[in-house]
Amino acid sequence: MIISLSLFIAFFLPWIIGYELLSLILRRQKFNPVLMVSLSYGLGFGFLAYLMFVLSFFKLALTLCNVQAGLISSLAILLAIRVIDKKKEKNEAVIFEKKESLFGNASLLLKIIIALGILYVLYNVALILLRALIVPVCSWDSLATCVYNAKLIFYEKTIPPLKFLPHPSYPLGIPLMITWLNLNLGYFDEYYLNLISVFLFITFLCVFYYFLGYFTNKRWALLGVVLLISSNLIYFHAGIFYRDLPIMYYCCCALFLLVLWAEQANKGVALLSSTLIGISSFIKMEGSGYSIIFILLSAILINKTKQGWPGIRKNIFLFVFPALILNSVFYVVKFMQKVQATEHYDLSFNLLIHRIPHILEVFFFGVFFSANWNIFWFLFLVSILVRFRNKGKNVSIRVLILNTSLWIFILFVWALFSEKGGSALISPYTFSRVLIHYFPLIIALIILLLYPSAEAKEVK
Amino acid sequence: MPYSMKSILFLFLLVTCFLAMAVTLISIPLELSIKGTLISFANAWYPKENENGFYGQRSELYPVFYLLIFMSAWLISVVLGKGTKKGRVRQYFTSLTITCFVFFAVISLIQVVKRTDRLNRILRQYLILSDDDYKLKALGLPYAFANKIRKEFPGTYTANLISDLDFSSDIFMGMHRNICYQLLPINVRSHDKQDRPDLLIYFLKKNAKDFVPDNYVIRGRYGNSSLVAVRKDLL
Numbered sequence: 001m002i003i004s005l006s007l008f009i010a011f012f013l014p015w016i017i018g019y020e021l022l023s024l025i026l027r028r029q030k031f032n033p034v035l036m037v038s039l040s041y042g043l044g045f046g047f048l049a050y051l052m053f054v055l056s057f058f059k060l061a062l063t064l065c066n067v068q069a070g071l072i073s074s075l076a077i078l079l080a081i082r083v084i085d086k087k088k089e090k091n092e093a094v095i096f097e098k099k100e101s102l103f104g105n106a107s108l109l110l111k112i113i114i115a116l117g118i119l120y121v122l123y124n125v126a127l128i129l130l131r132a133l134i135v136p137v138c139s140w141d142s143l144a145t146c147v148y149n150a151k152l153i154f155y156e157k158t159i160p161p162l163k164f165l166p167h168p169s170y171p172l173g174i175p176l177m178i179t180w181l182n183l184n185l186g187y188f189d190e191y192y193l194n195l196i197s198v199f200l201f202i203t204f205l206c207v208f209y210y211f212l213g214y215f216t217n218k219r220w221a222l223l224g225v226v227l228l229i230s231s232n233l234i235y236f237h238a239g240i241f242y243r244d245l246p247i248m249y250y251c252c253c254a255l256f257l258l259v260l261w262a263e264q265a266n267k268g269v270a271l272l273s274s275t276l277i278g279i280s281s282f283i284k285m286e287g288s289g290y291s292i293i294f295i296l297l298s299a300i301l302i303n304k305t306k307q308g309w310p311g312i313r314k315n316i317f318l319f320v321f322p323a324l325i326l327n328s329v330f331y332v333v334k335f336m337q338k339v340q341a342t343e344h345y346d347l348s349f350n351l352l353i354h355r356i357p358h359i360l361e362v363f364f365f366g367v368f369f370s371a372n373w374n375i376f377w378f379l380f381l382v383s384i385l386v387r388f389r390n391k392g393k394n395v396s397i398r399v400l401i402l403n404t405s406l407w408i409f410i411l412f413v414w415a416l417f418s419e420k421g422g423s424a425l426i427s428p429y430t431f432s433r434v435l436i437h438y439f440p441l442i443i444a445l446i447i448l449l450l451y452p453s454a455e456a457k458e459v460k
Numbered sequence: 461m462p463y464s465m466k467s468i469l470f471l472f473l474l475v476t477c478f479l480a481m482a483v484t485l486i487s488i489p490l491e492l493s494i495k496g497t498l499i500s501f502a503n504a505w506y507p508k509e510n511e512n513g514f515y516g517q518r519s520e521l522y523p524v525f526y527l528l529i530f531m532s533a534w535l536i537s538v539v540l541g542k543g544t545k546k547g548r549v550r551q552y553f554t555s556l557t558i559t560c561f562v563f564f565a566v567i568s569l570i571q572v573v574k575r576t577d578r579l580n581r582i583l584r585q586y587l588i589l590s591d592d593d594y595k596l597k598a599l600g601l602p603y604a605f606a607n608k609i610r611k612e613f614p615g616t617y618t619a620n621l622i623s624d625l626d627f628s629s630d631i632f633m634g635m636h637r638n639i640c641y642q643l644l645p646i647n648v649r650s651h652d653k654q655d656r657p658d659l660l661i662y663f664l665k666k667n668a669k670d671f672v673p674d675n676y677v678i679r680g681r682y683g684n685s686s687l688v689a690v691r692k693d694l695l
Contacts (some may be wrong), residue, residue: 109469120568134586137641138598144637148649155616155645164650188644190595230568232506235575307515365511369522371507374567378526386553450557 004107004186010184011199013071020078020261025275026268027085029095037209038203039272042249045196047070047074047080048180048281049173050150050329053282056159057333063157064183095259095269096210103403112221117222132194132239140208142241145170147193149378150178152320154188161337168339171330173282197246201238204249208440211256215396216451224447228440233372233432243284250280251290252440255403258294259396262301263319270298270318278326285342286437288331289414291447293406297399308346357425359415373439380442383449384429393395400441407438471555474539474661475532475562476679500527505567506574525563533559533584599642602635605663606642609688612680616652619643621657624685626667 018040024029030036034127051070052062060066103111103119137147145166153175162168175403178193185192205225213221230236237245257273260266277294280287298319304460367377389396411434415425424430467541487497504519536555537548586594594605598603619641621627627636640648646659660670668687672678 121571123572123628125573127579130583131578131579134582136524136595140637143634143641148637148641148644151644152647152650156647158605162649164652166649180682227564230564230571232571301477367517368517368526371505373564374571375525375560376506379557379564382553382560384555386557448539 003280005186006186009182010181011195013075014044014048014180014328015386016039016044017047017071017075017078019167020075021047021189021270022080023083024078024081025105025272026095029189029268030264032097034096034206034209035096037276038206038210041199041203042253042276042279043272045177045200046173046250049176049279050326052176052180053159053172053329053333054104056153059158062065062153062183067180067183070190095264095266096214098214098217100218102222106219112220114219117226121205121222121225121229121276125205126234128201128235128238129198132198135194135239136190137193137241139240139242141243141333146174146243147178147241149175150182150193150307151188153179154182162334162339164336167343168337169285169334169342171282171284171287173279174241176248178241198238198353200246200249201234204252204440208444209254209255212447213259214260215448215451220434220447220451224443227374227376227443229445230374231372231376231439231443232374233355233436234439237433237436242433244433245287245288247284247290248437250276250283250296250439251287251437254280254294255400255438255441256304256444257299258298258301259399262304262395263317265305267314267318269316271322274298274319274322275326278323281327282330286434288327289410290407290437291327292340293403293410294321295323296406300402301399309371359412359426362431363412366431366435370432375440377447380446383446387449391449391453396446397445400445400448404438404441404445462654471536471558472562472565474536474557478535479528479531479566482531486524504571506571518602529556529559532562555659558606599638602638603642605682605686606639608682609643609661610646613646613659613688613690616645617647618647619661620646620653620656620657621648621661621663622665622668622671623663625664656691658691660693662687662689 015037019036021043022036024039031039033389033403040149048067048071051069051074052265055066055070056062102114137143142148149165149172152165153172158170161175177196181193182188205228208228209218209221209225211221212224233243245269252274254277257269257276261269261273273294277287302315302319305311305315307315331341367373411425420423425434464649483497483501484494487494495525501521502522504525505526507519533552534557536676537552538549541554584655585597589597591627595638596607619635621639625632625635627633635651647662648661656675660672662671662685664685665671666685668685669678672687672689678687679690680688682688
């Protein structure tokens with residue numbers, strides 16, 4: 001009973017703060033309730049991690065009492081802003097909402113298939129949840145860095161000087177989230193901490209579903225979710241604590257929101273996507289690299305809106321400023337503590353050409369000959385072959401393809417020019433984990449390309 | 461969609477029959493029974509899990525799967541093939557997409573069965589064993605060793621871990637990380653190594669007691685080659 005209550009508080013407090021923060025960012029607009037709750041989760045836990053980091057920076061002990069006080073004060077401030085804001089304007093518009101039923105107008109056979117799809121998703125989520133609750137921390141990175149740091153912070157009640165941590169340049173977002181959960185429990189639990197990851201995955205599935213649903217329909221969106229959950233590596237990572245699935249949540253949500261912004265040029269959405277990509281840099285170092293891709297893509301999209309200079313300036317501010325601030329927090333602290341910005345910044349131009357065949361081999365086998373991804377990379381190629389001619393002009397597809405290409409390009413350049421980081425990347429072990437970060441884009445592209453839209457028919 | 465639900469169902473059956481035939485033919489050069497071939501196929505889509513995931517596990521059977529997909533698509537387009545050359549090419553690609561989804565359905569079914577089976581096995585151990593035994597089975601010797609020390613030295617300490625094992629090598633690095641993690645709040649990795657630590661933990665160190673400095677006292681022995689020494693001023 002006490003454990004249930006502690007867990008409830010551990011999840012509820014950041015979640016509700018995330019919700020209030022999201023409402024503040026979106027101002028007089030909102031998403032539908034499921035999407036609001038799903039995005040609030042990531043936003044709230046991101047906020048929590050930064051708050052704990054700041055508390056520790058100002059030499060406040062990371063005890064339950066201090067962190068709770070920090071959270072409750074933040075909540076009070078957010079609520080006060082909301083009350084003042086509500087007095088000014090009461091209308092709330094729902095953005096990106098499509099009202100249609102999953103089963104409406106479907107034949108019996110299709111209804112059965114849809115029901116099986118829902119059952120498949122729910123069953124797999126149940127497996128992930130059960131697995132998370134019965135498998136203790138035993139995977140390599142968890143023991144070596146991620147959960148190790150959390151356990152250390154939990155017992156030391158502070159963040160030790162970065163130089164004493166394993167991989168001092170690695171961000172502390174995830175360890176701090178785990179520490180928070182265990183502070184609530186009052187002891188370091190090896191099982192419940194996996195729940196953070198499980199909920200991140202479930203909320204991501206909701207965001208993914210609504211994103212796809214907005215550009216296609218709910219049936220195709222469900223198909224997308226089914227495809228995503230049937231990838232073995234995603235399924236596996238949803239129930240353990242590595243940082244690859246959380247960074248997938250933040251980066252993909254940010255990108256989906258950017259694509260949605262291209263549709264409606266909504267100020268709040270721009271700010272939210274920029275905030276999420278900023279938080280990703282506090283989850284894993286790659287987040288900073290992905291922020292650069294994000295800013296580049298947002299610049300392209302801003303340019304397409306053909307606004308005057310004041311509009312462009314405002315949008316640049318919305319997309320760049322939060323991402324830059326959130327990115328820089330940890331780098332500033334690393335600089336102050338004289339810790340290297342990254343351990344993998346060892347560009348070397350000597351190695352290189354002879355590495356290319358090996359990189360290509362790892363990429364080819366890791367993508368097409370591995371049980372990690374079902375047959376989706378193959379299906380992605382088929383979709384491109386079959387439908388790209390018809391759908392290539394679609395802005396959302398173009399943005400996703402551009403992001404995927406830049407991502408793979410960065411990975412390739414990193415593998416080629418960085419001696420240490422590159423060697424790590426082209427080991428098949430690391431490579432498959434890095435592929436998780438933007439893997440949902442591959443599924444999204446399959447769905448968007450194969451969806452038989454009216455636009456595609458016109459081009460035919 | 462160019463096909464109705466009924467024709468998709470028909471194609472599904474067609475592809476299934478083709479696959480059954482293909483599996484029978486493939487089992488001959490593999491020198492396996494049909495059941496054995498099916499098991500190797502299933503394992504290729506959900507290999508034996510280890511704690512670090514499915515990373516990098518390749519299977520030589522994947523080219524066979526892709527070949528089967530291409531051939532099934534070709535079979536469908538031949539059965540339904542009509543019209544101009546351009547139309548047939550388009551039909552082939554559409555068939556290819558549908559075949560991919562048929563394969564996806566089959567693979568997903570295999571995965572669900574294997575995921576359930578795997579979890580079932582973990583769950584049985586979890587329910588039968590006590591928490592300590594269960595963790596011992598999952599985490600092995602490092603857990604047992606660290607657990608003993610933690611019970612004997614409850615509280616927060618700094619410590620050095622000394623061993624004959626080369627912890628910088630790939631083989632023993634995992635063991636080192638595991639012990640350090642399990643030992644917390646006894647802090648081995650994250651303190652100033654220049655300081656005199658509170659504890660010296662000798663793990664699989666031959667004649668360990670000969671290496672204990674004068675200002676430390678032996679307080680715990682674990683077999684012949686493992687012991688813990690405590691700094692004298694802490695006693």
